[in-house]
Amino acid sequence: MAREVQITFDCADPAKLAAFWAEALGYRLDDPPPGFESWEQALDAMGVPPERRNDASAVIDPERAGPRLFFQRVPEHKRTKNRLHLDLRAAPGLQGEARMAALEAEAERLLSHGATRLHRSDPAPPLGAGHIIMADPEGNEFCLD
Known part of the structure; x- marks a missing residue:
């Protein structure tokens, strides 16, 4: 059975890292949830306060062939070499x-x-x-x- 794969990055600045990887891979930001024209509109409707709006971001392959990349804010900084790259x-x-x-x-x-x-x-x-x-x-x- 085939499975979809999402690659998750723990990071300090999800928006910045998502923009970098979108550029590196030719990806684009993931679409807002159905019924919303923008992420700002969706986050407003969800009641997400401005200081929490960079807690996560995601980019996708426009052709939907590659995995989705998800970026989540974490409090700790990277300390050592990646075990996966x-x-x-x-x-x-x-x-x-x-x-x-x-x-x-x-x-x-x-x-x-x-x-x-x-x-x-x-x-x-x-x-x-x-x-x-x-x-x-x-x-x-x-x-x-």
């Missing part, structure tokens, strides 16, 4: 210098949206194709692969 397939089918050039271009694009570059691993045949380790605006590691 996302690989962004930024250079599928490319090899060698063409692959690394595509990864570098994507790294530069994401840096302009708040990412941090952590490490580059150059190709190491026969198994290593090369990748770049990055962190999102709250320090969650991910790879450009």
